[in-house]
Amino acid sequence: MNEIPHVQRSGLSHARLERLSRALEGYVERGEFAGVSALLYRHGALAYFDTSGWQDKKAQVPMQRNTIFRLGSMTKPLTNVAALTLVEEGKLRLFDPVDEWLPELGNRMVMRDPNGSPDDVYPSPRPITLHDLLTYRPGIGWGKSSLGSQLFALTAQPVADALQISNAESLTPDAWMARIREFPLVYEPGARWLYHISSDILGILLTRVTGKSLEEALRERVFEP
Numbered sequence: 001m002n003e004i005p006h007v008q009r010s011g012l013s014h015a016r017l018e019r020l021s022r023a024l025e026g027y028v029e030r031g032e033f034a035g036v037s038a039l040l041y042r043h044g045a046l047a048y049f050d051t052s053g054w055q056d057k058k059a060q061v062p063m064q065r066n067t068i069f070r071l072g073s074m075t076k077p078l079t080n081v082a083a084l085t086l087v088e089e090g091k092l093r094l095f096d097p098v099d100e101w102l103p104e105l106g107n108r109m110v111m112r113d114p115n116g117s118p119d120d121v122y123p124s125p126r127p128i129t130l131h132d133l134l135t136y137r138p139g140i141g142w143g144k145s146s147l148g149s150q151l152f153a154l155t156a157q158p159v160a161d162a163l164q165i166s167n168a169e170s171l172t173p174d175a176w177m178a179r180i181r182e183f184p185l186v187y188e189p190g191a192r193w194l195y196h197i198s199s200d201i202l203g204i205l206l207t208r209v210t211g212k213s214l215e216e217a218l219r220e221r222v223f224e225p
Contacts, residue, residue: 105127105138111184155168206218
């Protein structure tokens, strides 16, 4: 384990942190990852940092403190954080409907059977809220349902290429929301956790509320601060 001067007063067990380091090494030794890095802060102080393996295995460049990682699904919590800044500013409220900014999500119908016909539906008992989007429970998303393949085809680039989705639709954000509007909800809002699509919707919500691109909104609200 890389020695951290704050570790003794952080309240964390040095012996158990060494177990964490051994666990990191195990991922590399088993070939599950080329390299890994872990950092812990506690009470505002750096309490632990360690690396194992390579940032470039072929070139034998070791993992370092300043190694740059490509973010995958970690963009999801970043988008959530940016959305919560809008709550802090009073521009959005957690449990209010998002119809004002996302009219495509208004007046939704819900499938009676998630694996049944998308035409067998009933009116949603309530609107979709920001809280539903933040907790991945708007009623639509990746998961087992008769709409699964069609929703999967709405995966945006470059994720669609990474997942080798051959029939992915290339759409502008507004056109993508229009496509989402065409589908009924698989579950009632708040009833079931479903992966991925909520973050795409949140990204579009950010652009509409701020009037800026998603890149600009994330930079100003998360990365620069």
